[in-house]
Amino acid sequence: MQQLKVCELFAGVGGFRLGLEKTGHYSVVWSNQWEPATKMQHASLVYEARFGSKNHSNTNIENVKTDDIPDHDVLVGGFPCQDYSVATSLKNSKGLLGKKGVLWWSIHRILSEKKNKPKYLFLENVDRLLKSPSTQRGRDFAVMLRSLSDLGYAVEWRVINAAEYGMPQRRRRVFFMAYHESTELFKSLKNSSPTDWILHDGVISNAFPVEKKAHTVVSFDLDEDLVALSNHFNTEKELSPFLNSGICIDGSISTLKTTPSYDGNPTVLSDILENGSADPNLYINDSDLAKWEYLKGAKKEIRRTKAGFEYKYSEGSMVFPDALDQPSRTIITGEGGKSPSRFKHVVQTKKGLRRLSPVELERLNMFPDNHTLLEGIPDAKRAFFMGNALVVGVVEQIGSALFQKISQVEKQFQS
Structure with a gap:
């Protein structure tokens, strides 16, 4: 199988790219990094210094036309955690408008407008996403899952603490993968039992195994009307219904609590x-x-x-x-x-x-030493980059598992 073409949004200093390129199976064909409210685009300067300026955009993604983004197989990004609620558009009562400046809707817009939609999405956020906002816990994630379902994607997610799999930093993040209905992976997920997919058959469980304990799957359906979902989701309950692992297909949720399974040595x-x-x-x-x-x-x-x-x-x-x-x-x-x-x-x-030194902070996120070292960039800014970054090893393992799963499933459907 050829390398998969990647579009990297909210690229920062390139953590997703480093992890995916380490596997040898991915090639970044377009990237975007824009820091609002700052004149000097420090992260973008580092990105270009490490990966070159070709096919790299340093423009507010909200102002980038979808036609200017080349077709790609995988869309990746760690998008900012904001308030994702939706409202009806005044111009078109059938249209939906996310809050202005909320960058999830830029991903949504690209997926909506692309004629050749990316087959796979690989996204990351703080684990708080599963329980935001405090007044309607889980609403923001519900809005995302429903909108991805409407665009023809099945989703699996997991909250991963890198340190629980031998990596040097206790960093909890939610990673979610989505598979377009045109892919064999979508069909494979649809034909699998939710429990089997979450515990051992899915991409994330292949990358990061979990204990096969007695788990109870919680299942529920999301309102088909995105505005109603945004306005009324979980207005009475205190806890989010989304547990640390789950899948969503056609707006139906299956979610359960999983426990990491790792017997290797820790990095301290x-x-x-x-x-x-x-x-x-x-x-x-x-x-x-x-x-x-x-x-x-x-x-x-x-x-x-x-x-x-x-x-x-x-x-x-x-x-x-x-x-x-x-x-x-x-x-x-x-x-x-x-x-x-x-x-x-x-x-x-x-x-x-x-x-800690900038190099030590880079090592805690599994970046190469001095990845962020660039003339004119102070150490405090280098530390800021690492506070915003992800653990590269997590991306590498999921990227590797995704490629293997695609190859495996395609063979099954061809035979």
Whole structure:
């Protein structure tokens, strides 16, 4: 089977591309990266420096015409987590309009308008997507699944914590794959029992095995009217009906809670450290130590709002310094810079306490060393990239499993 052509949206510094290209089965034919509200397009500059500027777009995707995007087999992207609710369009009562500036609807528009629709979608988001918004838990994901069903796609999803499969960072993300009705994979999913697909036959379970325990599948159908679904989904219940694994086909949901199955060795924080070569600027000054200890420590105190209102504030302590014999905590976008912080990583070394270097942050996401090193890009921005990035190893394993599954299923349907 030939390489699959990929369109990479919301590309950042190219995590999806790195993971897919590592398998040898994918070729990126077009990419887009645009950071709103910033003059310098730092992530796009890194992307072009690593992969070249050919077929790379640094324009707001909402302003890119679908005809300007070449046909592709796989559309991938880690799109921003926003409020995905829909409203009826004023111009056309049959049309649907997502909220302006919500980038899920750019994916939807491309899928709607493409004559040759991509056969496969490979998307990523924060796991909060399954329970957003707090007033209608699960509505946003329901809107996505219903709209993908309407466009002819079957979907499978899983919340994956990279560290539970031997990777160096505890980073939980929801990954979802979609298969167009024209593909053998769609037919294969449709002919499979939901439990079998989720537990062992699906693409994601092939990439990331789960325990075959006694599970109860929760099944329900999504309202066919997208506006009604957006307005009325789960308005009374407190919990989201979407569990950490599931499938959706023709608007019918089957979802169940799965447990990771991994018996390999873990990668821990000490495995990725630059031993002895870290920049001296990363070390914490003695004069700042008390501030770090306060921010990382447990608190029970009275605080005051600007308006003078007093309230009780409490929070638990963080491990300080970070445990070297465990996978790291999740990297956040504010990881860079010298200022003391509750959430930045701090490690104990022979020379003293220090923050993590840009290279170490890259390693925690399984990027090549110095992938984000570029003249004019400060270390704090490099840390920001990694706070936004995904773990490349997760993409590589799912990409590999997708290619193998397509080959396997096509052979079955040909024979």
